Amino acid sequence: MSCIEVADVSLKFRLYHDKTPNLKDYVLHFFKSKARNNFTDFWALKNVSLTIQRGDRVGIVGHNGAGKSTLLKTICRIYTAQSGQVRISGRVAPLIEIGAGFNPEFSGRDNIYFSGSILGYSKDELRRLEAGIIEFTELQEFIDTPVKYYSTGMYMKLAFAIATAVHPEILILDEVFAGGDASFIEKAKKRMAEFIDKASIMVCVSHDMELLKSLCNRVIWLDHGQVKADGPPEQIIAEYLAGR
Numbered sequence: 001m002s003c004i005e006v007a008d009v010s011l012k013f014r015l016y017h018d019k020t021p022n023l024k025d026y027v028l029h030f031f032k033s034k035a036r037n038n039f040t041d042f043w044a045l046k047n048v049s050l051t052i053q054r055g056d057r058v059g060i061v062g063h064n065g066a067g068k069s070t071l072l073k074t075i076c077r078i079y080t081a082q083s084g085q086v087r088i089s090g091r092v093a094p095l096i097e098i099g100a101g102f103n104p105e106f107s108g109r110d111n112i113y114f115s116g117s118i119l120g121y122s123k124d125e126l127r128r129l130e131a132g133i134i135e136f137t138e139l140q141e142f143i144d145t146p147v148k149y150y151s152t153g154m155y156m157k158l159a160f161a162i163a164t165a166v167h168p169e170i171l172i173l174d175e176v177f178a179g180g181d182a183s184f185i186e187k188a189k190k191r192m193a194e195f196i197d198k199a200s201i202m203v204c205v206s207h208d209m210e211l212l213k214s215l216c217n218r219v220i221w222l223d224h225g226q227v228k229a230d231g232p233p234e235q236i237i238a239e240y241l242a243g244r
């Protein structure tokens with residue numbers, strides 16, 4: 001059964017201040033008893049604990065820099081936390097950075113195979129899915145063009161179509177609808193609804209509160225790397241909008 005467990009996770013980034021030292025810095029450094037670090041540590045996630053169960057469609061809200069993308073990347077094991085644990089059961093389809101998992105020199109069609117294999121599809125499965133993916137993207141005309149010439153919206157359509165071609169057990173989305181046109185967003189939302197009916201897990205970061213209300217049954221408010229509130233979308237979004 002699909003499940004995500006985040007147990008007391010903390011993750012820090014090291015920020016380097018790479019100012020080139022001048023003569024004055026050397027002299028000051030020489031007379032100082034302790035060498036000063038040229039970096040500071042910044043905790044992007046602090047003691048985050050969450051359990052996400054089958055059937056949970058979780059929206060994550062928070063101010064810019066609150067740690068939302070970092071949390072998704074930690075769940076997808078792109079980042080490794082300094083402490084705590086992430087346990088996942090189920091196949092994860094991450095849609096985190098537009099274009100990640102694509103080779104820019106390859107055509108859209110070749111990227112169906114390239115990106116699809118990264119997502120765990122077999123070659124035979126992809127051969128079976130190819131026509132449906134292309135039809136969903138409505139990019140037939142451009143499918144043999146290298147994706148480096150695609151717009152953000154075109155990338156997003158292709159990435160979304162590949163990731164959701166076979167119902168994933170866990171779908172992780174980071175602002176993926178940002179570049180899409182209205183008709184594609186409607187189509188993507190319909191596919192999401194079908195997906196939701198199959199009662200797996202979806203975790204979605206967005207600044208679009210209406211989108212989150214329409215897709216999610218639970219919202220988590222992240223604030224300075226910590227969970228500030230967790231509950232029904234209407235309530236948590238109202239608290240977030242009042243308190244940010």
Ligand SMILES: Nc1ncnc2c1ncn2[C@@H]1O[C@H](COP(=O)(O)OP(=O)(O)OP(=O)(O)O)[C@@H](O)[C@H]1O
Pocket residue numbers: 013014015044062063064065066067068069070071
């Ligand atoms: N690779 C990195 N190296 C250093 N700092 C990083 C890195 N990635 C993120 N950060 C910092 O960690 C903090 C959290 O970033 P994150 O991208 O998770 O925020 P967010 O809530 O997704 O923001 P936004 O809504 O603007 O997308 C920010 O202060 C950011 O500058």
